[in-house]
Amino acid sequence: MADRVRHIPEATVARLPVYLRSLAELVDEKTATVSSERLAEMAGVNAAKVRKDLSYLGSYGTRGVGYDVEYLLFQMSRELGLTHDWPVVIMGAGNLGQALANYGGFTDRGFPVAALVDADPSKVGQTFHGVEVHHVDDLPKIASDRGVRIGIIATPAAAAQAVADQLTAAGIRSILNFAPAVITVPEESSLRKVDLALELQILSFYQQHSQPDPEASGSRT
Amino acid sequence: MADRVRHIPEATVARLPVYLRSLAELVDEKTATVSSERLAEMAGVNAAKVRKDLSYLGSYGTRGVGYDVEYLLFQMSRELGLTHDWPVVIMGAGNLGQALANYGGFTDRGFPVAALVDADPSKVGQTFHGVEVHHVDDLPKIASDRGVRIGIIATPAAAAQAVADQLTAAGIRSILNFAPAVITVPEESSLRKVDLALELQILSFYQQHSQPDPEASGSRT
DNA sequence: TCGCCCTCGTGCACGATTTCACAAAGGCCC
DNA sequence: GGGCCTTTGTGAAATCGTGCACGAGGGCGA
Structure with a gap:
């Protein structure tokens, strides 16, 4: 149905990689087909959502049977653009940048x-971990030579906006920002944020509110 | 107004730390009061949203003037439970765990x-970075001795669920999961996820769809 | 003290997302 | 080959979050 309509809701896009991971697990355990129910359980969501999400990619299921694991995996990889590697640059060779370079999870x-x-x-x-540090002035050359389309900002907050601008100038329009700062990018660029301390602060909020703090005056949950 | 009502939307909670950071910047530059408009600009959101979000905390603004920076900062810190430190344990002393221990951003x-x-x-x-590695069997003791309420999972995916269970058993009910796996925790626990590769895959999706199709768009902030 | 101006707090309409419920459709057994 | 059983795909309703527009309220100048 939603074949011509190329608009997939943002919330759905954010879940696709989770399904992808689940499908990869199913392939590993040699499962041939999977129902929306099973996939939902693996992905930690509800079955109706799985079906709706998958329907945005096309009608790849078989009624009464489920989804063919390998076929769905292939279609989803294609949709996510994961049929080939995407080289990335990490901006900032400090603590965080080194750690990220060292972290095998990206390359894998x-x-x-x-x-x-x-x-x-x-x-x-x-x-670091076989990755060489280059000077920021060489960024445009590196980006075009190596076909880099994704940049990761791992600098201190103060430098983040300037670095984002440098990435943009180098033609990189997908940015993952680890710096604890709000940055703006051109309309046509994509920006995602990961703020480690922010996540902990959110946990702190719920921790704070889960049990009545004897110190806090008055309010109940 | 929403004084008795203790329910703050999740989306609002997730933005509070961003406001907090903006307020901290304002304090640094010795700004005494701030309008919702200014705060919105700094936090990368819209002014109405700022006002609505802040109104959940109480009526801390002054009409015609704005918000008192220090007072709002204090109230928000209190609401987020950031008036004192929250010691954390990092589960998994591999690449990622070491990197996180090394990353100053948490302690700061x-x-x-x-x-x-x-x-x-x-x-x-x-x-590592002054943090000692303990055996998982000692987790309950460490948690209670040091008042740890927050656990960070930095193990391989395969171990994540077991580790989550160990954290739960040790009385830790706030969990930040870095492992690329879906884990479940008891109803009363809080769980947040950070999946680095997943973020890149989302970027890949938008990259994939921005190029061939001129009408597709990326995410904004 | 009076009145004007500015900015907050919020009711309301809208858009996005989730969930429900069910008809449609494929496979399989008899 | 027909009917039953299962599971998808999808309208429609419910829920959640966002943004607008405006009345309320407070400070400040005259």
Whole structure:
């Protein structure tokens, strides 16, 4: 149905990778077909949502049977653009940047780290986990030479906006921001944020509100 | 107005830390009062949303003037439970766990790392960035001795659920999961997820769809 | 003290997302 | 080949979150 309509809700897009991971697990355990119910359980959502989400990709299920695991996996990979690797650059070779370069989770899942980039000349030329640090002035060249389309900001908050601008100038329009700062990018760019301390603060909120704090005056939950 | 009503929407809760950060910046630059408009700009949202969000905390603004920065900062810190530190444990002393222990961003923002915990005896006793690795069997003791209420899962996906259960058993009911796996926790626990590869996959989707199809769009902030 | 101006707090309409419920459709057994 | 059973795909309703528009209220100048 939603074949011509190329608009997939943002909330759905955010769940697709979770389904993808579940499907990969099913392939590993040699399961041939899967029902929306089973997939829902694996992905931690509800079955109706799974069916609606998958229907945005097309009608890939078989009524009375379920979804063919391999076929769905392939279609979803294609939709997510994961049929090939996407090299990334990490901006900032400090603590966080090094840690990210060191973290195998990116490369494993099709996002090899093409380069670390830093403004500090003393860092340039060093290597972390096989990834070389380049100077930020070389960013445009690196990006075009290596086909980098995704940039990861791992600088201090103060530098984040400037770095985002440099990425944009280098033609990189997908940005993942780890810096604890609000940054703006051009309309046509995509921006996602990961703020570690922010997540903890949210947990703190719920912790605070889950049980009556003897110190807090008055209010009940 | 919403004084008796203690229910703050999840979406609002997720924005409070962003406002908090903006307020901290304003304090640094010695700004005494701030309008919803200014705060909105700093937080990257719209002014009406700021006012609505803040109204859940109480009527802390002054019409015609704006919000008193220090007072609002205090009230918000209190609401978020950030008037004191929350020690955390990091489960898993592998690549990611070490990196997180090494990352100063937690301690700086009131979440000191009390301990690293691992199941591997050969890791126990080692120290990373001043944080000692303990055996997982000692988790309950560590948690109660040090008042740890928040656990961070930094293990491989396969171990994530078991570790979540161990945290729960140790009385820890706020969990931040970095492992690329869906885990379930008891009803009364809070769970937040950070999946690095998943974020990149989402970016990949929009990248994939921005190019061939001129009408597709990315996410904005 | 009076009145004007500015910005908050919020009712309301709208849009997005979730959930329900069920008809349609494919496979399988007899 | 027909009917039954299962599970999808999808309208429609319910819920949640957003943004607008405006009345209320407070400060400040005259």
